[in-house]
Amino acid sequence: MFGLLDCNNFYVSCERVFQPRFEGRPVVVLSNNDGCIISRSAEAKALGLAMGAPYFQVKDVLRQHGVQVFSSNYALYGDMSRRVMWYLGQVTPGVEIYSIDEAFLDLHGLDQYMQPYLGGGLEAFAHTIRANVKARTGIPTCLGVAPTKTLAKLANRVAKKNPDLGGVLYLDSAERRAWALEQVAVSDVWGIGRQYAQKLTAAGIDSAADLAKVSEAWARKMLGGVVGARLVRELQGYPCSGLHPSEDGTLSRQSISCSRTFGRPLTAHNDVRAAVASFLTRAAEKLRAQGDQAYVLTVYVQKNRFDPKVPPPYSRSATLTLPGGPSADTRVLAQYAGHLLSKILEPGCTYHKAGVVLDGLEPPTTGQQLGLFAPAAPVAEAAAKVSADRPQLMTTLDGLNARFGRGTVRLGSAVPTTLIGGRAPWQGQAQWQSGAFTTRLEDLLTVS
DNA sequence: TCTGGGGTCCTAGGACCC
């Protein structure tokens, strides 16, 4: 059996843990740059506020109903997430962290085992987990338990929609499974997005139960090949995907990116360059934190796609397989990024957003291979020289930034040449950010 | 004026090889 534990309205719940006066009131959390709504309390949902709604379009509604607005505070959410995941790791044989607020649990063989302890077996165990997460972290959750991941997701969803279930649904019998499948619209099945939902309803497939009845060939044809076939099999109760435990409570990525919409449109290439250098710095930090090097680097810039005066294409990108071999050195990566950027920046263009992506991630190879396949290109030569010089520098830099705060020590190229209101020109708004209650000493709550 | 950010997996098609 698989469990799927999902935190309810996670970001809103995190804010409420530290400011309980917002309990029972409508609350929303906004995306970066205070752009759109990314988390809503039940009360906010009841007001008709949609997920992803742009703030500027709904701000009157927010004000009218006295909705409490927060800018996103990832230092807080990330830390709360680690606490939840850590606890799950203590009580189950395997945890796959699926996202900041969701985890699959390995519950195989636990039903019999739990019976003598909890009487009700797995179902009672699920209730215990949920209660303990709430008691230890303050975060409310729902837990679906079923023979496949897809059914566990579905069970979780049904548990969320039916408060009488007490936050847990265990699909242990064919009858319960059939009932649960009837409750869920096909568009709400895990793996069915907008495009597929449209195709399916056009074909008269409206519920998850309908989808569970289609033939494999039909699923392959309509739902993107093998993915669709697996999805239907999983709905029928045959597992097609196992649990991939997250080692020591962290997630290891196959690609790492960092991108931002700028706080204001940027025209000066120097500003865009500094922004990209700072995004690259962040991406390289994440790369080293997971103990990898990157072999492939992509840089992209975007114009404003919402501006009718700007013709497509909105985005230009350039990708490079590092000629000097994989690297985790910010200086090396930044040099290549600057080079890639020169290929895609156009004079007189106004940019809205930029980003970097690191791919081809692998652990550092032992031994010195520098220079062996040394490329002739001047950029590569310069880059190789840089990384050979003081190889410990990145470790030192990460140590300093961990101790004294992110950005304490930076590359010169990532430092903005001008500041606007004390911030770099690419940094956005975060008008309503709460404190880093759990990770910054100055923000600790005081109890009087 | 203001519209997020970070991921995964799969398929198709081209280049190249024997």
Added chain:
DNA sequence: TCTGGGGTCCTAGGACCC
């Protein structure tokens, strides 16, 4: 001029996820 079958690797793009 006609003309095979299989394999690998890479990239671009689509669809989906939270």
